[in-house]
Amino acid sequence: MITTLGQIMLYVEDQKAVAQFWIEKIGFVILAEEQVDNGFYWIEIAPTKEATTSIVLHNKAMIAKMQPELNLATPSLLFDSANLDETYRIFKEKGVTVGDLVTMPGRRVFNFSDNEGNYFAIQEK
Template sequence: MIAKIGQVMVYVRDQDVAATFWTEKMGFTVLQDQDNDGMRWIEIAPRGDADTSIVLQDKNLLEQMDTGLSLETPSLLFYTDEFEQMYNDLAEKSVTVGDIVDMPPGRTFNFADAEGNYFAVLETR
């Protein structure tokens, strides 16, 4: 089902300041800086070929969207190439799953563990 941990999402108030910190102070590389209809995300990694990356998400925008996610700690984004099957399997197992949402990088949904911690899944293509 889950192929790998693809991204860690970090929720920040100022994406540009955060990106500058990670690139100039920590030596990370910007892999993507995309804006789609006002939803911007900046993907960074220690190297261009890293298996896992950090995505700097706009905390202000996500608060307005009222996603139900805890924005105080980073979130994990899992990758799967069995998207529909994973969504259906989790729902059948009475796991709390969110709606499937089309995002610029692909389809995604959230799920919660037994303590109400939310995680995200992205369809890999």
């Protein structure tokens, strides 16, 4: 049986630049970074070192070459925030592209994008 979601694979053009975005603008930390002899390289990031789920940044071109049948589209990720207004303000101050704060039935949410134009959402929990 599945007990938790361990990692989310995110396929990007420039792993180091995307990692810097998540670290500097969103506040994530690097959990691991590894280079394998065949040139395969990945960076694992998460909101905190104690997080149970992490994002692993993979090179989109290399993955496409290794596994051409794989869907490399950006997954729809919905993050949680204890203080959505504060998170929204901080993201804007740091130059993150954000959408409008929207009130939906049962929650408030906004979208944001990384430096490669991949869109994600964050909700108040």
